[in-house]
Structure formats: structure tokens, C-alpha cells
Amino acid sequence: MFDYxxxxxxxxxxxxPQDLARCSATCKSFARTFEPYLYRQVTMEDKHSAPPSxxxxxxxxxxxxxxxxxxxxCLQAIAGVLDSTETMTNLQKLSITNIYYVGWVYTPVALNTxxxxxxxxxxxTHLELQMHTNLMGISLDPxxxxxxxxxxxxxxxxxxxxxxxxxIVEAMKALKICLGHPSLTHAQLQTAAERIFHSRSDSSExxxxxxxxxEFLDGTHKDGAQLQEVNGCQLTSLAxxxxxxxxxxxxxxxxxxxxxxxxxxxxxxFLDGSYEGELEEVIAGHCSNLCHIAYTFPMLLxxxxxxxxxxxxxxxxxxxxLKSIRIFGYREQDDTDSSRGLVETLVKHHSKTLESVExxxxxxxxxxxxxxxxxxxCPNLKSLKVLRLEGSTLHFLMYFVHLPAEPWAFQGLxxxxxxxxxxxxxxxxxxxKQELEAGGRMFKQIGKLIHLEILALDFYGYDSxxxxxxxxxxxxxxxxxxxxxxxxRYLCMPSDCWGEQYLxxxxxxxxxxxxxxxxxxxxxMDFRWIKERRPWLKIGxxx
Numbered sequence: 001m002f003d004y005x006x007x008x009x010x011x012x013x014x015x016x017p018q019d020l021a022r023c024s025a026t027c028k029s030f031a032r033t034f035e036p037y038l039y040r041q042v043t044m045e046d047k048h049s050a051p052p053s054x055x056x057x058x059x060x061x062x063x064x065x066x067x068x069x070x071x072x073x074c075l076q077a078i079a080g081v082l083d084s085t086e087t088m089t090n091l092q093k094l095s096i097t098n099i100y101y102v103g104w105v106y107t108p109v110a111l112n113t114x115x116x117x118x119x120x121x122x123x124x125t126h127l128e129l130q131m132h133t134n135l136m137g138i139s140l141d142p143x144x145x146x147x148x149x150x151x152x153x154x155x156x157x158x159x160x161x162x163x164x165x166x167x168i169v170e171a172m173k174a175l176k177i178c179l180g181h182p183s184l185t186h187a188q189l190q191t192a193a194e195r196i197f198h199s200r201s202d203s204s205e206x207x208x209x210x211x212x213x214x215e216f217l218d219g220t221h222k223d224g225a226q227l228q229e230v231n232g233c234q235l236t237s238l239a240x241x242x243x244x245x246x247x248x249x250x251x252x253x254x255x256x257x258x259x260x261x262x263x264x265x266x267x268x269x270f271l272d273g274s275y276e277g278e279l280e281e282v283i284a285g286h287c288s289n290l291c292h293i294a295y296t297f298p299m300l301l302x303x304x305x306x307x308x309x310x311x312x313x314x315x316x317x318x319x320x321x322l323k324s325i326r327i328f329g330y331r332e333q334d335d336t337d338s339s340r341g342l343v344e345t346l347v348k349h350h351s352k353t354l355e356s357v358e359x360x361x362x363x364x365x366x367x368x369x370x371x372x373x374x375x376x377x378c379p380n381l382k383s384l385k386v387l388r389l390e391g392s393t394l395h396f397l398m399y400f401v402h403l404p405a406e407p408w409a410f411q412g413l414x415x416x417x418x419x420x421x422x423x424x425x426x427x428x429x430x431x432x433k434q435e436l437e438a439g440g441r442m443f444k445q446i447g448k449l450i451h452l453e454i455l456a457l458d459f460y461g462y463d464s465x466x467x468x469x470x471x472x473x474x475x476x477x478x479x480x481x482x483x484x485x486x487x488x489r490y491l492c493m494p495s496d497c498w499g500e501q502y503l504x505x506x507x508x509x510x511x512x513x514x515x516x517x518x519x520x521x522x523x524x525m526d527f528r529w530i531k532e533r534r535p536w537l538k539i540g541x542x543x
Contacts, residue, residue: 012037036060043067044074055081063093064117071096075110082116091117093126111141118147128159149177157186171241172209176216178235179259188239190267206243210251217259235260239267249275257286265292268312276311283315290316294326304334306342313346321353328360332370347373354378358385372404381410385417400438408445415454416446440478447481456492475502483510492518504530
């Protein structure tokens with residue numbers, strides 16, 4: 001078998017990293033055969049040292065992923081195994097993510113390591129730099145932008161986020177490179193946690209830079225038919241960087257009208273709402289492939305206006321309809337637009353086509369029912385996420401009684417995330433009994449979603465301090481309602497609400513396909529019994 005490399009390569013595709021490691025440790029012959037595949041994907045999670053055998057296998061690395069609280073230490077470890085003669089010359093995917101909000105200090109060693117990994121390696125197709133940081137002065141290094149522009153002809157996906165203080169010059173340079181790249185199809189230029197941070201420049205500088213970028217695009221098209229075909233026309237997914245005051249009509253409308261004919265996904269930047277009518281017509285007339293959109297509301301403004309995102313929603317209805325939408329920071333009670341509500345507009349125009357809805361919101365008062373049209377009017381929905389705004393200490397105040405009592409329309413749902421939160425200082429019209437009755441109805445509705453594979457429920461404030469005690473019999477009855485979901489692969493629930501004796505026994509008796517369990521306030525002792533029964537089950541903190 002080992003005389004046929006193609007057969008070995010196909011076999012290696014079906015082996016996990018653990019299996020590849022075992023094969024490599026079997027004998028020298030197996031080691032020579034399988035070690036190259038073992039090092040094709042290198043992941044560093046909270047480790048400050050590179051794998052010990054990495055220096056001998058740099059040429060085999062295809063994907064390097066750093067997902068760590070200490071990106072700095074990981075990059076310094078990688079720098080320690082690189083030298084002037086041997087680098088990761090076959091690297092295709094580089095992903096660096098800092099999962100904490102403590103910031104990443106751009107020291108020369110760390111930054112130069114990133115430059116070294118990217119420079120001169122024209123095989124890279126995916127580059128992701130997602131830095132969650134609150135440090136001022138962090139920016140896109142001009143050397144990195146130059147390399148992307150000149151040295152990565154095969155680049156297909158470029159993601160950069162967490163640079164909270166993009167200067168307007170850096171933002172426009174990055175956007176220019178993405179629009180003119182010959183192979184780039186996915187460009188995401190945004191801040192961490194989808195939040196809006198303002199650049200520091202006046203309107204005259206904005207205007208000149210926008211005009212310069214449009215002139216560049218016009219010049220690209222005037223140079224010849226071949227350049228027109230490859231430059232500025234390959235993007236199917238674009239997340240525009242947020243800038244102070246939003247994008248003027250003189251730039252955004254021509255951009256959508258002329259230069260993005262293949263666009264399927266758009267992260268809509270914050271706009272002031274002054275030209276929503278024109279925006280709707282441009283979307284309806286020139287963005288025939290657009291079916292996935294995301295929009296971020298500015299949290300720092302006391303009032304919000306949903307007219308812009310509604311214009312995009314109506315414009316997309318002219319074609320095949322929206323398949324997914326993501327909304328960040330929306331406050332229904334602070335929406336100053338007097339027309340039909342945001343969610344009502346969405347469901348009115350796209351109820352038959354929507355497959356995925358994500359709402360990361362926060363509400364200062366609670367009592368919202370904005371979800372009702374989604375629950376009762378979107379029969380083809382496959383994924384629904386209602387969460388608090390990522391990276392924010394503010395909460396989306398939602399209770400069980402906010403969910404509709406009517407039958408849920410999306411019986412084919414495969415993924416459901418619901419975040420419940422209530423505070424004592426907010427007076428509620430419902431009693432504890434009504435809230436618990438509504439909770440029972442919710443679990444009955446979830447139990448009918450027979451195709452559900454991912455279920456994430458989180459509850460804050462549902463304890464004795466607030467009067468929402470769940471007695472033993474009620475906990476047992478609620479879990480029994482969802483015991484029939486035998487396709488469940490991932491479960492996320494707070495163990496402090498259910499306890500080992502309820503949740504573990506349901507896991508053992510009802511969900512044979514379960515692969516992973518996450519729980520807030522995770523205590524290994526709570527799941528010791530089920531871990532002994534299913535040692536392969538992955539159990540950890542709520543993510």
C-alpha cells in the first residue's frame with residue numbers, strides 16, 4: 001500500500017490527528033509515511049511552545065492556526081523554529097485569533113513573524129488576523145498590505161478584525177487592495193465583536209479618499225477588458241470597515257452599482273439613513289446575487305434608526321430573497337423609524353427564503369416581543385441565534401414569556417441558540433408562575449424540533465434570589481420534553497440550573513449522537529458519572 005502515495009494520501013484524509021500520531025509512533029516506516037500528514041495542520045491553543053518536531057516538518061505545514069490567550073508567546077515560539085533557509089514554504093492557511101480582550105502588543109518579534117510567514121509564500125489562500133484588543137494605536141501594518149497586494153496572487157480569503165482604531169487611510173488602502181485583487185473572493189475588514197469604533201479624520205479627508213478609490217476603480221476598468229474582468233469583480237463576500245459618519249452616497253452607491261456584480265454577502269456599514277430610498281433601488285437593480293447581509297447598529301447613540309437596513313431588506317426582495325441575516329446591537333424600543341418594525345419587515349419580504357437568523361442585541365428595559373414574527377412566520381429556518389451582544393457587558397433582557405405560545409413554524413430547525421436574562425430591578429408584569437409555565441411551553445416546542453442537532457440555552461437570574469426556583473419535578477419534566485431529540489450533536493446548558501442527576505442521565509439515555517457538552521460554571525465533578533460512561537464525550541466551559 002505504501003508504494004502508492006495517492007492511496008496513502010486518501011487514507012490520511014480519514015484519520016484524526018490522534019490516529020495519525022499513533023500511526024507515526026508505530027514504526028520508522030509508518031513514521032516516514034504519516035508524519036508529513038500529521039503536521040499538515042498545526043494548531044496552538046494556549047501553548048507558548050511549538051510542537052517539538054515542528055522544525056523538521058516546516059515544509060509539510062499547510063495550515064497554521066493560533067487560537068490563544070497569549071498570541072505573543074505563540075508567535076515567538078514559531079519564530080524560534082524559523083530560520084533564513086527553512087520556513088513554511090507550503091503554508092496555505094494562516095489564522096491568528098486572540099480569544100481574550102486583553103490586547104495583543106505588536107512587538108517586533110511577533111509582527112515580523114507574521115510578515116515572515118506571509119512574505120514570499122505565494123501559495124497562501126486564506127489569511128485571518130482576528131485580534132480582540134482595546135489598545136489604541138493598533139493598525140494594519142503597511143508591509144502586510146503591500147505583501148497582500150503584490151505577493152499573494154492566490155489569496156481567496158482575507159479577514160482582519162479587532163483593529164479598533166483603523167485610520168481612514170489604512171481602511172481605504174485595505175479596501176482598495178481587496179477590490180483590486182485578482183483572486184480574492186472573501187474580504188472582511190471590521191472591528192472585533194462587530195462593534196463600531198470611529199477613525200480620526202475630518203470629512204474633507206474622507207471625501208478625497210473616497211474619490212481617489214473610485215478613480216482607481218474607474219482607471220482599472222478603462223485599462224482594458226482583461227483588467228476589468230479580474231479587478232474589483234471577484235468579491236462574493238465583503239465586510240466594509242466602519243468609519244466615522246458612514247459612507248457617503250457618492251461612494252457607496254457607485255460601488256454597489258458598478259464594481260461588485262458577484263456580491264453574495266455584505267456586511268452593511270453604519271449609515272446615517274439619508275439615502276435609504278436610493279440604496280434600495282441600487283440593491284434591487286444591481287445586486288441580484290445578494291442573499292446574506294449583516295448590519296451593526298451604533299451602540300453609543302441614544303436613538304437608533306432601522307431605515308437603512310430595511311431598505312437593503314426590501315431591495316433584496318426583488319431577486320431570490322435573503323437566506324441569512326445577522327443583526328448586531330439592535331434596540332427595538334429606541335428605534336426612531338416609525339414604519340413597520342425591523343423584524344416584521346424582514347419576515348414580510350423573506351419568510352419563505354430565510355434559513356439563518358442571528359440577533360445579537362441588548363435591551364435596557366426588557367419586555368420585547370420582536371422575535372414573534374420569526375418564530376411563527378419562517379417555516380424554512382435552519383438556524384436561529386438570539387444572543388447578547390458579543391464583547392459587551394450589557395444584556396439582552398429576554399424571558400420565557402417573550403416567546404410566542406403559538407406553534408413554531410420552523411419544524412426543520414437544526415441549530416437553536418437562546419440567551420435568557422432577567423434582572424430584579426426591572427419590574428415584570430408576569431408572575432413567577434407565569435414565567436415557569438412559559439418555560440414549560442418552550443421546552444415542549446423545542447421537543448418538537450426533531451431535526452435539531454445543536455441546542456444552546458443559557459439562563460441568567462433564574463434562581464431563588466429572583467423567585468424563579470425550578471423544583472426537582474419541573475426540571476425533570478422540562479428535560480424529558482427534549483429527550484426525544486436523538487439527532488443532537490452539541491448541547492450547551494448551565495449545569496447550575498439542572499445538576500448532574502438530571503442532565504447526565506438524560507444525556508446517557510436519550511442522545512446517542514452527542515459529541516460535545518458545554519456548561520456555564522462547569523465543574524468536572526458534575527459530569528463525572530457521564531464521563532465514565534462516555535469517555536469520548538467532550539465536556540467543557542460554556543463558549
